[in-house]
Amino acid sequence: MPELVAIDVAQDARLVEHLERIWGRGDAASVIDQRLGPAARDAQLEVLAPTRHLVADGAEIVERHVATGRGTEPGDALVVCTSGSTASPRAVTLTHDAVMASAVAISARLGVTDKDRWLCCLPCAHVGGLAVVTRALLTGTPVEIHDGFEPERVARAAREGATLTSLVATVLGRLDVPEAFRRILLGGAAPPSEVPPNVVTTWGMTETGSGVVYDGVPLDGVEIGVLDGELYVKAPMLARAYRDGAPIDAHGPDGTRGWLATGDGGTYASGVVRVHGRLADVITTGGEKVWPADVESVLAAHPRIAEVAVWKRRDPEWGERVVAWVVPRGRAPTLEELREHVTASLAPWAAPKELVVVSALPRAASGKVSRRLLDGSADAP
Numbered sequence: 001m002p003e004l005v006a007i008d009v010a011q012d013a014r015l016v017e018h019l020e021r022i023w024g025r026g027d028a029a030s031v032i033d034q035r036l037g038p039a040a041r042d043a044q045l046e047v048l049a050p051t052r053h054l055v056a057d058g059a060e061i062v063e064r065h066v067a068t069g070r071g072t073e074p075g076d077a078l079v080v081c082t083s084g085s086t087a088s089p090r091a092v093t094l095t096h097d098a099v100m101a102s103a104v105a106i107s108a109r110l111g112v113t114d115k116d117r118w119l120c121c122l123p124c125a126h127v128g129g130l131a132v133v134t135r136a137l138l139t140g141t142p143v144e145i146h147d148g149f150e151p152e153r154v155a156r157a158a159r160e161g162a163t164l165t166s167l168v169a170t171v172l173g174r175l176d177v178p179e180a181f182r183r184i185l186l187g188g189a190a191p192p193s194e195v196p197p198n199v200v201t202t203w204g205m206t207e208t209g210s211g212v213v214y215d216g217v218p219l220d221g222v223e224i225g226v227l228d229g230e231l232y233v234k235a236p237m238l239a240r241a242y243r244d245g246a247p248i249d250a251h252g253p254d255g256t257r258g259w260l261a262t263g264d265g266g267t268y269a270s271g272v273v274r275v276h277g278r279l280a281d282v283i284t285t286g287g288e289k290v291w292p293a294d295v296e297s298v299l300a301a302h303p304r305i306a307e308v309a310v311w312k313r314r315d316p317e318w319g320e321r322v323v324a325w326v327v328p329r330g331r332a333p334t335l336e337e338l339r340e341h342v343t344a345s346l347a348p349w350a351a352p353k354e355l356v357v358v359s360a361l362p363r364a365a366s367g368k369v370s371r372r373l374l375d376g377s378a379d380a381p
Contacts, residue, residue, distance in 0.1 A: 005051075082205070101237040102237035190275075208237060216274065
């Protein structure tokens, strides 16, 4: 049975060598997040259950056998932890065919040529960063790998020939010269209301092996369906199964299997996908439904807001009320200012009924805001 090797070393150019060696002998790979503390790292290893552990031993990098690990199936390439906002991560298994399908479809959509070079500056423990490396490896495109996002280092990479990169919205605003890249893929969360013309907004998840919708348009080979307001995906880049053995696919809008129920609400009309957000995140206030991402997008344009997250709290009158957690820019805005700002663009029931001023927003390891931690509790509201 093929092995699963946990790559638990610094994120650098040698990652390509590690993947080539592991894949070359028919095994699958996982990448351990180097930013995690001991307890969180142990939790990630428990979820992944690797059979071998690639670690640094002084100046040497060695593989150690893990007696409690579980092997993989022939054809498996990667096992990747999900990057959602829930407290307990889950891992999905991607096959070589799925990883290749993603690499080919994305490269075709971006028009990648031999003049391009990828820059990976996102954590490779999550699919957003790891997919940059694997698509470069599988298409023969050069790739530069950083161990994190440093604006000056990223800008220097662009000056020195990197043309393509993948970022999350949190760090896009920290990059002084985003136009230096030919294309920037932006994913991981709802994009800001305005992005530079070279930025491509993407939608996808770990189960889809990376983004599968670019600027609202599905990649070639990707089918989108809607059932009861939920977006479904059928595509050759879908993961094979969850690491715990649970199947990925389900019956979709057409009644056949092979679809992924994404958990995201949205619409698909005239070939364009519009994502509203996680169905579990919908705020029902006074019988009206409010999507937090829509309110966040409007509030992000307020001149006195540096960062914002919208979530809900229980309300005896309205059932749930819209709450805005705001990291201010200078003087904090008032609740009335926020309500006026929102009602200028959205329905009045979408306006926050409460304002919480904070110095920072809680984030998952992937960089996504963790709404369920805004109140300091995993089960808020």
